[in-house]
Amino acid sequence: MPTLSNGSSPRRQGAHFSSPVPEGQAQEEQAQQEQITQPSVEATGSLPALTGGKLSSRSAQVTHMAKNKQVKHRDKKASKRSRIFAALIAFIMVAALGIFVWKVALPELSRANSDTQEITAGQQVTVTIPDGAGAQEVAKILFENKIIATKSEFLNQVKRQDAEQKIKSGIYVITTGTKPADIVHLLISGPNAPGSGFVVPEGYTVSQVADLVQDYFGISRDDFLNQAKASNYVADYPFLAGAVDANDSLEGYLFPKTYTFTESNVTADTVIRAMLDQFETETADLNLDAARITLNKRYNLNLTNEQIIIMASIIEREALTDDDRPKVASVFYNRLYDDMYLQSDATLAYSLGREATAEELSSMTSDPYNTYAFKGLTPTPICSPGYASIKAAMDPAATNYYYFWITSDEHVFSETYDEHQQAIENAREREAASKQ
Structure with missing residues (x-):
C-alpha cells in the first residue's frame, strides 16, 4: 500500500457512512423485504422449527452466523498454531546457523585472515613453489610451512623488490626465521634444493654465503670464512688487488648466481673459485x-x-x-x-x-x-x-x-631537502589515508 508524505496510510476510496434514507422510502423498502422468500436450511439442535422441519429465515441466519463464528474461531487457532510453528522453525534455523558460524565459519575465517604466527627459527624446511605461482600463493606456502611469521611482511618485500614476475618455481630449502627480504632474493635467484643448483642471491654478504654453503654442502661455516680471503686468490684473479689492500675480504666478489657442481667432493675452495670465475665472466663486457x-x-x-x-x-x-x-x-x-x-x-x-x-x-x-x-x-x-x-x-x-624516498609503495627522488621532506610527508599522508 502506498504511503502519504507524512508516513500514514491513505484513506480508502468512497464514504465511510451511507447518506440518511427518507422515512417513506424506508417503510416501502421494509414491506418489500418482508415479501421476499428467504432460503431455507435444515434445522439442527433445539432451534425453533417451522412446519416441514424448516427454520425461519431469521433462525437460519443466526445459525449460519454461529457456524461462521465457529469456523473463524477454529481458523484463528490454526493460524496461531501455524505462526508459532513457523516461528519455532525459524528459531531453530537461526540457532543452527549461529552454531555453525561460531563453531566452523569463524575459526576458519580467523585462520584464513590470520597474518601472524610464532615460528621456531633455525629449522630447514623443503617447499615446492608451483609453476606460475603468484606472490599470494607463495606467501601462503611459506606461512603454512612456518617459514615466515607474517604473510604481509613477505608480500611487502615482494612489492619492494618488484619480484612478483621474477619468482622462480622449483624446490627450495629455506631456513625458518630467514628475513623475508632474503627469502625474496632466494626466490628470484632460483631453486636451491639438492640437485637443483647452489643459489647465491643478489645482495648476500660473505657471511650469508657461508651459511648457505654449510646448509647445502655441509662445509663448516668457519672453514669457508677462513678460506674466503682475497690474498688466497689474488694471484689467479688480479681484480682482487684492491680487496687485499682493504681488509683481505672477498666481500663484493662472490658473484650472485645459481651454480651446479659435478664434483663428488666439493670444498670451500671449489665454491669460492666458481663464484670468482663467474664474477670475471659477468664483468668481462664491463670496462x-x-x-x-x-x-x-x-x-x-x-x-x-x-x-x-x-x-x-x-x-x-x-x-x-x-x-x-x-x-x-x-x-x-x-x-x-x-x-x-x-x-x-x-x-x-x-x-x-x-x-x-x-x-x-x-x-x-x-x-x-x-x-x-x-x-x-x-x-x-x-x-x-x-x-x-x-x-x-x-x-x-x-x-x-640528492635525496630519495623508497618504500614498498613509494619511489620518490628529490633535488632539494625541502622537496624530500615534502615527499616523505605526502607519502605518510597517503599511507594514513589508505588505513582509514
Whole structure:
C-alpha cells in the first residue's frame, strides 16, 4: 500500500457512512423485504422449527452466523498454531546457523585472515613453489610451512623488490626465521634444493654465503670464512688487488648466481673459485677502467675499481628495482661530488648485522661504515652486487637528485631537502589515508 508524505496510510476510496434514507422510502423498502422468500436450511439442535422441519429465515441466519463464528474461531487457532510453528522453525534455523558460524565459519575465517604466527627459527624446511605461482600463493606456502611469521611482511618485500614476475618455481630449502627480504632474493635467484643448483642471491654478504654453503654442502661455516680471503686468490684473479689492500675480504666478489657442481667432493675452495670465475665472466663486457675515466670527468672523482664495486654494493642494498638503480647511483655520486655524507642506512646495517636505529645512526660516530658520520665510501663492499647494480655504479643516470624516498609503495627522488621532506610527508599522508 502506498504511503502519504507524512508516513500514514491513505484513506480508502468512497464514504465511510451511507447518506440518511427518507422515512417513506424506508417503510416501502421494509414491506418489500418482508415479501421476499428467504432460503431455507435444515434445522439442527433445539432451534425453533417451522412446519416441514424448516427454520425461519431469521433462525437460519443466526445459525449460519454461529457456524461462521465457529469456523473463524477454529481458523484463528490454526493460524496461531501455524505462526508459532513457523516461528519455532525459524528459531531453530537461526540457532543452527549461529552454531555453525561460531563453531566452523569463524575459526576458519580467523585462520584464513590470520597474518601472524610464532615460528621456531633455525629449522630447514623443503617447499615446492608451483609453476606460475603468484606472490599470494607463495606467501601462503611459506606461512603454512612456518617459514615466515607474517604473510604481509613477505608480500611487502615482494612489492619492494618488484619480484612478483621474477619468482622462480622449483624446490627450495629455506631456513625458518630467514628475513623475508632474503627469502625474496632466494626466490628470484632460483631453486636451491639438492640437485637443483647452489643459489647465491643478489645482495648476500660473505657471511650469508657461508651459511648457505654449510646448509647445502655441509662445509663448516668457519672453514669457508677462513678460506674466503682475497690474498688466497689474488694471484689467479688480479681484480682482487684492491680487496687485499682493504681488509683481505672477498666481500663484493662472490658473484650472485645459481651454480651446479659435478664434483663428488666439493670444498670451500671449489665454491669460492666458481663464484670468482663467474664474477670475471659477468664483468668481462664491463670496462671498469673506462668507467673510472668517465666518472672522473663527470664528478671529479678518482675512484679505483674496488670503489666502483663498493658503490655497486651500496646501490644493491638501497635500490628495489633495476629501474631505480641508475637514479640511486646518481644520488650518491652527486653527494660525493658536493662533499656530502652519503647517509645510507644500509652501510651501518652491514656493520651491525641488522638494521640500525635512528639513535645508532647519530651516535656511532667511530664506525667507518656509518656514512652519516664518515664522508666518502665505506672501506669495503657491503654485499655481493648483481650485474645491474655494477652497471649502474659505472654509468649513473644524469640527474640533480640528492635525496630519495623508497618504500614498498613509494619511489620518490628529490633535488632539494625541502622537496624530500615534502615527499616523505605526502607519502605518510597517503599511507594514513589508505588505513582509514
